[in-house]
Amino acid sequence: MGEGFIAGGAGWANYAELLGDSNFWRAVSNTGIFAGITLVVACVLGIPLAWLAERTDLPGRSLLWTAMLASLVLPGFLSGMGWLFLAHPRIGLINVVLMNAFHLSSAPFPVNNIFGMGIIQGIVLTSLTFVLVAPSLRTMDPSLEEAAAMSGAPMHSILRDVTLPLLLPALTAAAIYVAIVAVGTFDIPAVIGFSNRVYTFSTYMFTKAYPTGGFPDYTTVAAGGGILIVLALFLSAAYTSVLARARRYQVVTGKAYRPRRVGLSRWKIPALLFVAAYVLVALILPFLITFVNALMPYARPLTPDTIQTLSLDNFKRVPWDMFLNGALRTLEIVLVVPIAVVVSSIAFSWVVLRTKIRGRFLLDAIAFLPHAVPGILFGIGASLTALFVLQKAIPVYGTVYLLMCVYCIAWLSFGTRMINSSLIQIHSELVEAGQVSGAGFIEVIKEIIVPLLRPAIFGLWIFVALLATRELTLAAFVTTPSNQTLPMVAWALWSNGSLTQAAAVAVIIVAALVPLLALYFALGRRMESMFQ
Amino acid sequence: MKNRNQVVPVAVDDLHKSYPDRKGAIGAVNGVSFSIEEGEFYTLLGPSGCGKTTTMRCIAGLEHTNRGEIWIQGKLVSSSDHNLFVPPNKRDIGMVFQSYAIWPHMTVFQNVAFPLKIAGIKVGSKEMNDRVEEALALVRLEGFGSRFATQLSGGQQQRLALARALVRRPALLLLDEPLSNLDARLRDHMRTELRAIQRRLGITTLYVTHDQTEALSMSSRIAVMEKGKIVQEATPRELYLAPANAFVAEFLGNSNLIDGTIKERDGDNGCLVEASFGYLRINAPVGVFSGAKVAITIRPEHVRIHRDSAAMQNSFAARVESVSFLGEQSECQVLVNETALRCRVASATSVVPGDEVWLEIPMEACTLIADETGVPVNG
Numbered sequence: 001m002g003e004g005f006i007a008g009g010a011g012w013a014n015y016a017e018l019l020g021d022s023n024f025w026r027a028v029s030n031t032g033i034f035a036g037i038t039l040v041v042a043c044v045l046g047i048p049l050a051w052l053a054e055r056t057d058l059p060g061r062s063l064l065w066t067a068m069l070a071s072l073v074l075p076g077f078l079s080g081m082g083w084l085f086l087a088h089p090r091i092g093l094i095n096v097v098l099m100n101a102f103h104l105s106s107a108p109f110p111v112n113n114i115f116g117m118g119i120i121q122g123i124v125l126t127s128l129t130f131v132l133v134a135p136s137l138r139t140m141d142p143s144l145e146e147a148a149a150m151s152g153a154p155m156h157s158i159l160r161d162v163t164l165p166l167l168l169p170a171l172t173a174a175a176i177y178v179a180i181v182a183v184g185t186f187d188i189p190a191v192i193g194f195s196n197r198v199y200t201f202s203t204y205m206f207t208k209a210y211p212t213g214g215f216p217d218y219t220t221v222a223a224g225g226g227i228l229i230v231l232a233l234f235l236s237a238a239y240t241s242v243l244a245r246a247r248r249y250q251v252v253t254g255k256a257y258r259p260r261r262v263g264l265s266r267w268k269i270p271a272l273l274f275v276a277a278y279v280l281v282a283l284i285l286p287f288l289i290t291f292v293n294a295l296m297p298y299a300r301p302l303t304p305d306t307i308q309t310l311s312l313d314n315f316k317r318v319p320w321d322m323f324l325n326g327a328l329r330t331l332e333i334v335l336v337v338p339i340a341v342v343v344s345s346i347a348f349s350w351v352v353l354r355t356k357i358r359g360r361f362l363l364d365a366i367a368f369l370p371h372a373v374p375g376i377l378f379g380i381g382a383s384l385t386a387l388f389v390l391q392k393a394i395p396v397y398g399t400v401y402l403l404m405c406v407y408c409i410a411w412l413s414f415g416t417r418m419i420n421s422s423l424i425q426i427h428s429e430l431v432e433a434g435q436v437s438g439a440g441f442i443e444v445i446k447e448i449i450v451p452l453l454r455p456a457i458f459g460l461w462i463f464v465a466l467l468a469t470r471e472l473t474l475a476a477f478v479t480t481p482s483n484q485t486l487p488m489v490a491w492a493l494w495s496n497g498s499l500t501q502a503a504a505v506a507v508i509i510v511a512a513l514v515p516l517l518a519l520y521f522a523l524g525r526r527m528e529s530m531f532q
Numbered sequence: 533m534k535n536r537n538q539v540v541p542v543a544v545d546d547l548h549k550s551y552p553d554r555k556g557a558i559g560a561v562n563g564v565s566f567s568i569e570e571g572e573f574y575t576l577l578g579p580s581g582c583g584k585t586t587t588m589r590c591i592a593g594l595e596h597t598n599r600g601e602i603w604i605q606g607k608l609v610s611s612s613d614h615n616l617f618v619p620p621n622k623r624d625i626g627m628v629f630q631s632y633a634i635w636p637h638m639t640v641f642q643n644v645a646f647p648l649k650i651a652g653i654k655v656g657s658k659e660m661n662d663r664v665e666e667a668l669a670l671v672r673l674e675g676f677g678s679r680f681a682t683q684l685s686g687g688q689q690q691r692l693a694l695a696r697a698l699v700r701r702p703a704l705l706l707l708d709e710p711l712s713n714l715d716a717r718l719r720d721h722m723r724t725e726l727r728a729i730q731r732r733l734g735i736t737t738l739y740v741t742h743d744q745t746e747a748l749s750m751s752s753r754i755a756v757m758e759k760g761k762i763v764q765e766a767t768p769r770e771l772y773l774a775p776a777n778a779f780v781a782e783f784l785g786n787s788n789l790i791d792g793t794i795k796e797r798d799g800d801n802g803c804l805v806e807a808s809f810g811y812l813r814i815n816a817p818v819g820v821f822s823g824a825k826v827a828i829t830i831r832p833e834h835v836r837i838h839r840d841s842a843a844m845q846n847s848f849a850a851r852v853e854s855v856s857f858l859g860e861q862s863e864c865q866v867l868v869n870e871t872a873l874r875c876r877v878a879s880a881t882s883v884v885p886g887d888e889v890w891l892e893i894p895m896e897a898c899t900l901i902a903d904e905t906g907v908p909v910n911g
Contacts (some may be wrong), residue, residue: 432594435620435635436706437647437696447646451637 005145014223024224027204034118034189034200035182041122044279046129047171053130054137056262058271062409066521067279072127073369073463073517074283075470075487078506080191082286083120085293085503087111093289097300112196122186123282125178132174136167155262169242176239183231184374186473194495201228202473206464208320209383209477218384221477225380232373287510294503304460314504319493323505326489328401330469330512333485337407338464342457344408345415349423352416354431370413382406386478398480406474411464422456423449455523462520469513486512541563541605541704541736542574542591543567548599549586560586561601568704568738568753571636573730575739577747578785582894584740585708591738592627592706593620605703621650626697627706630713632689634681640692644668647700665693667695670729687718694726698733698824705730705737711746721749744784756780774899778827781899787829788873794824802895812846814898826900832863834897835875837883838890846893850876852883866891 018024052058053065054243078160098108101350110116140163149160189200199207205224208217264271292302295310351357352364370378382405386397396402434444450457472487477487486509494502549561561583568574569696576584589595591602593609596617602610604625609618626647635643644664645655653660668674671691676684684692690710697705710721710726727750730737741747747754748768748866754780755765764776775781793808803816805828814828841847850866850873861876864883868891875891883889 016536427631427633429629429631429633430635432592432620433627433629433635433693433696434646435594435628436592436623436625438621438650438700439646440619440621443650448635454637 010354015217015226018220018223018227019300021220024204027199027201030055030114031183033114034121035179036180037115037118038121038125039175039179041119042129042182043171043175045123045126046174047133048175049126049275049278050130050134050269052135052275054134055526056264056271058264058268058275058487059276060272064275064279067283068127069132069520070517071124071282072131073466073470073513074287075472075506075509076121076124076185076187077191077199077472077487077490077494078290078510079120079282079286079505080188080295081499082288082290082505083111083116084166084192085289085299086285086507087116091299091301093301096303112192112198114193114198114200117188117192117198117200119184120192121182123278124188125181126278126282128181131177132177133167133171136170140166155214161333173239173242176235176242180232180239180374183235184228184376184473186376190472190476190491191494195497202476205376205380206476206501218387219382221505222384225384226379228374228377228380232377236369236373257296262511277415290503291507293500294507296500299499299503305370314500318501318504322484323486323489323508324493326484326486329403329483330486332400333407333468334465336404337411337468340408340460341415341464342461344412345460346423346449346453346457348412348416349419353420353423353429364416367416368413371408373412375473376477378406378410379474382409384480398482400483403475403478403483403485406478407468407471410474411467415464418456418460419453422453426452459523462523464514466513466520469516470509486506539606540567540603541570541572543603543736544587544600545555545602545640546600547587547590547597547602549583549590549595549597557884559760564757564760564762564902565600566683566755566762566765571734571736573727573739573752575741575747575751575752576757577741577744577754577783579742583760584757586741588706588708588738592625593618593623601745624703625706626695626700626702626704628693628708630709632693632710632713634684634689634692634696636680636682638681640668640673640679640681640684643681643692644677644696644699647696648763651700663699667699670698670733671695680774686714687722690714690722691725694729698729698735703736705735707737709741710746711741712743719746726750728865748784756783765800775829778829781829785831787831790828790830792826792828793881794820794822794826796822803900805894805900807871809850809869809873812893812898814895814900816900819898826863829899830873830893831899832874833861833876834894835873836892836894837864837866837875837877837881838892841890844890844892847896848893850889850890850891852885852887852889854885855883 049064049068053061053068058064080118084092086092087107087109089095089110089112092107092109092111095107095109098104099106111120144166145158145162148158153161161425184202184208186202186522189198189203190206193199194203194206201224205221208220208224210216289302289422292310293299295312296306297309297311297313300306332351348363348367352360352367382402383397386402391397396405430452431444431448434448439447470487475485475488476491479485486505490502490505490509493499538660545565547561547564548559550559552558564583564587566574576587578584579697586595590597590610591604597610597612599612600610601608601613604623607618608614608616609623610616627738637644638646641664644667645660648660648663649655653663663843664677665674671689671694673688673695676688676692681689681692690713693710707726711722714722722745739747739750748771751768752884753765753767754771755762756771757763758779764771764777764780766774770846771780772784775784775787781787781789790809790812792805795804795806795811797803797816797820798813801815801817803820805812805814805826812828820826838844838847841849848868850868853867853872855864855865856863857879858876860879862879862881862883864875864877866873866875866889873891877883
């Protein structure tokens with residue numbers, strides 16, 4: 001397939017067709033509302049949580065960090081499943097309980113509309129906002145606030161007139177980044193919106209690339225990708241300029257400050273309740289309800305009647321050949337992608353920071369670009385390229401290698417940022433001391449650079465391995481039945497209506513994440529610092 | 533020059549090095565030539581940005597030169613003409629960095645053992661253990677081998693860096709402002725120790741510093757650098773007593789710098805100079821003639837203050853303007869016929885601002901350094 005399609009359909013007509021489709025425009029406005037709500041929820045929850053963790057005497061702050069990092073790597077589709085089981089108008093536990101208790105005629109909290117999806121996505125991305133904002137709060141020079149206090153300013157005025165304006169560039173950068181992710185994300189819109197025909201940009205494109213009947217409409221997918229590129233360029237330009245401004249403020253000096261912590265005193269209990277409520281809503285509830293539903297014959301609320309139907313049958317009925325195939329692909333990816341990201345990140349960072357090669361900053365910009373581009377674009381771009389450009393020369397379409405490439409490119413930006421920040425701390429004289437001691441290039445890398453970077457390398461490896469195990473958005477547009485990963489297996493079952501079997505697979509994926517997560521928290525302290 | 537190059541430990545010939553800049557290129561080193569004799573302690577002295585560190589880094593091979601040649605032990609290691617560049621790991625050198633550059637992921641022993649390991653000596657062999665212990669003993673770090681380098685104090689890290697630089701027994705030791713990160717007391721102590729170790733080993737040493745006290749007290753020869761050039765090369769004593777120009781004089785100490793005109797020559801080595809505050813009799817080298825405009829430095833510590841006028845040469849009435857207590861000595865600002873001069877007196881001398889005193893400027897306190905164009909007359 002493929003070539004015959006594109007032959008007749010190249011040109012601006014594709015854009016005209018796409019722009020003339022009312023479903024497209026509904027998806028666009030949905031995406032706007034969805035991303036807007038996501039952004040508000042993620043900031044309203046994430047920024048105060050970051051402030052509580054970094055600038056107050058809240059008890060159990062490191063536990064809060066642990067919860068945040070856990071929710072950062074937990075699959076988004078699992079949260080989506082959990083919340084559908086919790087707040088679906090018909091089968092959602094919360095709605096059913098409330099409707100029965102108060103004899104309501106309609107569900108009080110229906111989640112299967114664009115607002116509900118936005119709120120859930122916002123809760124999911126709160127952890128991302130948290131890890132983006134917390135380091136700026138931590139490394140803020142306390143003397144700036146102390147100077148305001150010495151000038152006689154009370155606490156609320158310090159927060160409003162000094163802290164907030166100083167943090168504004170960092171906050172804006174975080175907000176733009178979260179918005180970029182929200183625009184392109186697949187997990188929540190797919191898991192919650194798809195069956196209810198509520199489409200955002202990503203799911204609309206998915207219906208074009210993988211229609212339930214008929215042939216894939218690649219021309220529309222390409223046109224949609226083109227529009228998204230324009231949007232992405234605009235957003236990434238804004239992101240880069242805001243980041244540059246953030247640097248000019250010099251709030252983050254890289255010096256280890258010990259910021260003054262605010263005593264919460266009588267606000268301690270409300271703050272703890274806030275944190276506990278967040279952890280319950282973002283982590284515990286969605287996971288528990290998904291786990292319960294994985295034990296049910298079909299999706300329905302947990303009541304005294306249905307509790308007797310709980311069994312392990314789903315785990316027996318899962319299509320095991322499909323599952324094993326997905327597990328094998330995921331394993332291959334976890335074995336290859338993290339190592340590839342680590343190696344290429346070190347190479348990129350080395351060239352940018354430690355050589356004087358012309359154009360090295362361009363290289364840095366290229367490595368940074370994926371950071372500001374919705375992941376879905378990589379999926380679409382890679383799949384179209386593989387299908388129409390490379391197919392004859394290098395037949396990668398439908399192979400796991402294409403997926404590996406997409407993952408590597410998408411996470412290289414994260415990897416280079418992380419290795420950059422560690423490499424920059426390695427004084428160049430440490431390397432030069434190796435050279436004058438007689439060590440050549442290879443020996444310097446092997447004996448000095450790699451050992452000094454070891455914490456960062458290890459942290460990056462685990463983090464990318466976690467991301468690779470749970471990634472759905474990037475995989476959605478690159479997958480065919482032959483290179484399906486585990487999250488795609490869960491999604492395929494879910495979209496076929498086998499909700500409880502999909503829940504069972506999601507639970508297995510989380511179980512597979514546990515050993516990685518254990519490693520991840522064994523390195524807890526280092527993980528926190530790596531986001532700086 | 534070639535013959536000389538082949539016998540001395542280091543020879544640098546017409547070295548140029550510039551860095552790319554937004555407006556083109558900034559010259560860091562503009563034609564530096566010198567050579568160091570066997571066992572010498574040779575110092576490059578100058579303010580920051582004068583090119584001294586760049587010169588050293590070129591010798592180490594950490595920078596590529598734009599022009600000129602560098603020889604180490606008679607071997608050409610860097611030459612732009614021959615397009616030759618020997619990388620640092622192939623040069624027979626040891627170097628102590630300003631930051632010490634102690635590898636934090638290694639123990640003290642491993643840090644010192646690293647150059648030997650790279651040279652192919654087996655880890656755990658008797659030879660390696662003996663040589664590392666010997667190097668550690670040299671810097672008085674015996675018994676510290678199993679510690680992590682980060683557990684050492686600043687002074688100990690500095691000694692460790694020295695042990696690591698010496699363990700290979702290199703032909704040349706390079707020291708890049710090694711004392712600048714230590715506190716004042718430790719610095720004094722390490723200065724003596726460093727020089728003692730260097731003497732004991734007899735290792736040819738190139739030292740870079742901006743601190744004139746370090747340079748004067750440690751070096752066998754000093755090259756003072758300004759704007760990428762060597763402006764004077766001499767022994768510490770020559771340099772201090774006979775600076776070649778005003779820059780060297782000011783850089784080496786808080787000299788008074790006075791303009792004057794030679795009035796008459798007085799025998800073979802004396803002359804009378806008309807300075808702004810009066811007539812001054814000083815030593816003058818041959819070749820200085822009457823009517824020449826000159827600059828004179830007057831060392832503050834050589835100027836004497838007297839309560840009353842006695843039969844003295846170069847004696848002037850003066851008023852004390854200010855006195856700052858510096859510990860053993862006090863620095864006085866005095867006014868002689870409306871010219872301000874600085875002088876140092878023992879703190880036991882009781883002078884207070886407003887005192888009318890007599891100033892004695894002995895002939896040996898004065899150095900005639902340059903004519904009005906700044907060209908040295910005794911260089």
